[in-house]
Amino acid sequence: MLILGEQYKITIEDLGHNGEGIGRVDGFTVFVDGGIPGDIVLAKIQTLKKNYAVGEILEIIESSSDRIKPVCSLSSICGGCQIMHMDYQAQLEMKRKRVKENIQRIGKIDTIVHPTIGMDNPYEYRNKAQIPVGIVDGKSILGFYKRGSHDIVGTDNCRIQSAINTDVIQIIKKYIDDNKVSVYNEKTRKGLIRHIVTKVGFTTGEVMVVIITNGNELPFKEELIMALKKKISGLKSVIHNINDKNTNVIFGKETKVIFGEDKIVDYIGDLKFNISAHSFYQVNSVQTKVLYGKALEYANLTGSENVFDIYCGIGTISLFVAKKAKQVWGVEVVQTAIDDAKENAVINNINNTEFYVGKAEDIVPKLYKQGIKADVVIVDPPRKGCEQSVLETIVNMNPERVVYVSCNPATLARDLAFLDENGYKVIEVQPVDMFPHTAHVECVVLIERV
Numbered sequence: 001m002l003i004l005g006e007q008y009k010i011t012i013e014d015l016g017h018n019g020e021g022i023g024r025v026d027g028f029t030v031f032v033d034g035g036i037p038g039d040i041v042l043a044k045i046q047t048l049k050k051n052y053a054v055g056e057i058l059e060i061i062e063s064s065s066d067r068i069k070p071v072c073s074l075s076s077i078c079g080g081c082q083i084m085h086m087d088y089q090a091q092l093e094m095k096r097k098r099v100k101e102n103i104q105r106i107g108k109i110d111t112i113v114h115p116t117i118g119m120d121n122p123y124e125y126r127n128k129a130q131i132p133v134g135i136v137d138g139k140s141i142l143g144f145y146k147r148g149s150h151d152i153v154g155t156d157n158c159r160i161q162s163a164i165n166t167d168v169i170q171i172i173k174k175y176i177d178d179n180k181v182s183v184y185n186e187k188t189r190k191g192l193i194r195h196i197v198t199k200v201g202f203t204t205g206e207v208m209v210v211i212i213t214n215g216n217e218l219p220f221k222e223e224l225i226m227a228l229k230k231k232i233s234g235l236k237s238v239i240h241n242i243n244d245k246n247t248n249v250i251f252g253k254e255t256k257v258i259f260g261e262d263k264i265v266d267y268i269g270d271l272k273f274n275i276s277a278h279s280f281y282q283v284n285s286v287q288t289k290v291l292y293g294k295a296l297e298y299a300n301l302t303g304s305e306n307v308f309d310i311y312c313g314i315g316t317i318s319l320f321v322a323k324k325a326k327q328v329w330g331v332e333v334v335q336t337a338i339d340d341a342k343e344n345a346v347i348n349n350i351n352n353t354e355f356y357v358g359k360a361e362d363i364v365p366k367l368y369k370q371g372i373k374a375d376v377v378i379v380d381p382p383r384k385g386c387e388q389s390v391l392e393t394i395v396n397m398n399p400e401r402v403v404y405v406s407c408n409p410a411t412l413a414r415d416l417a418f419l420d421e422n423g424y425k426v427i428e429v430q431p432v433d434m435f436p437h438t439a440h441v442e443c444v445v446l447i448e449r450v
Contacts, residue, residue: 019082038064122436315341385411
């Protein structure tokens with residue numbers, strides 16, 4: 001039996017869902033942050049539970065052949081990248097393996113899982129950053145949260161974010177320090193600047209900067225705008241968002257444009273998208289095109305099909321498939337996302353889409369009862385997967401194909417099991433690396449009616 005506080009030699013055999021190493025001591029599972037398969041480490045037991053323990057690496061006795069020196073010196077403490085110390089090709093194989101294991105273990109399905117589609121350059125890929133602001137020793141600190149906490153790791157050069165963020169962080173840090181603008185304190189709920197959000201149109205170079213404050217007024221805003229305009233060549237929009245609530249939610253309800261436009265523009269393929277401060281938009285523009293291209297391939301449309309896009313967001317997939325479909329119905333619970341979807345359809349001159357706001361488990365059965373049936377169904381649910389009633393309605397509609405886009409292999413496997421038991425067969429699975437150097441993986445799955 002393991003002893004809390006004791007040190008053990010552990011061979012790392014696998015990775016967990018959050019990128020932590022997994023090893024065993026006398027058959028007892030130990031999670032070791034920073035370990036990768038092939039490492040032999042000396043770890044101190046920090047947490048001891050009934051079925052598992054958590055260890056901290058004291059020494060790497062023998063390094064895995066897949067261990068590399070990360071390009072960021074903060075990767076071991078920052079919460080943004082969990083596996084930057086792992087060779088990129090090994091990351092891709094690890095993600096494929098996890099998807100396959102989940103589908104086999106949870107879904108009891110044996111199917112083709114293709115090699116993960118990675119990036120030629122897996123750095124500076126994020127088109128959106130959410131940067132918390134804090135204060136240390138009287139000086140402002142901007143960066144990202146330390147793993148498992150709300151302590152901020154200061155950084156001015158995140159290697160997975162757009163390089164533009166380096167300039168934005170430096171400008172806003174100087175603005176706060178020079179003008180002695182107060183910074184929000186989560187414990188006291190006092191102070192002004194809470195977060196900075198940046199959005200970048202990768203194909204257009206347009207930039208949006210959002211300043212989130214705990215108060216209605218932004219002091220010295222003209223000086224801030226001038227500094228941003230001077231350094232950020234693609235600056236299109238500066239937004240002031242007010243969030244005076246005691247919450248971990250970043251955005252408040254009130255938003256004011258203090259410079260430029262209320263939206264920036266980006267393209268995925270030949271589709272144009274207006275992106276507002278509140279818009280959901282995939283953070284990896286390069287891989288989004290790959291992901292949606294695979295979804296369109298699996299949909300195998302001829303132009304005569306009716307398509308349901310369930311959990312459609314701002315309509316990105318809907319608009320991709322609309323060019324090849326007869327009619328597309330999109331369903332999404334967030335009103336602003338549906339507003340964006342309708343606007344994006346208009347600006348792309350696409351008129352064979354209809355969008356409905358509401359819970360998928362309410363809207364989809366309602367549409368089906370009204371006689372609207374789909375030949376092809378596309379689902380792109382949140383991490384919790386599809387609601388049972390949504391899956392039941394899909395089965396009742398009896399479409400020829402279902403294309404499942406997933407960000408969580410475990411709930412994906414659960415939902416595939418239901419479809420497999422109700423007249424559908426999983427043909428193949430394509431993992432796509434939307435978030436290099438993190439433990440996350442997205443998949444596109446082709447499912448056909450038996």
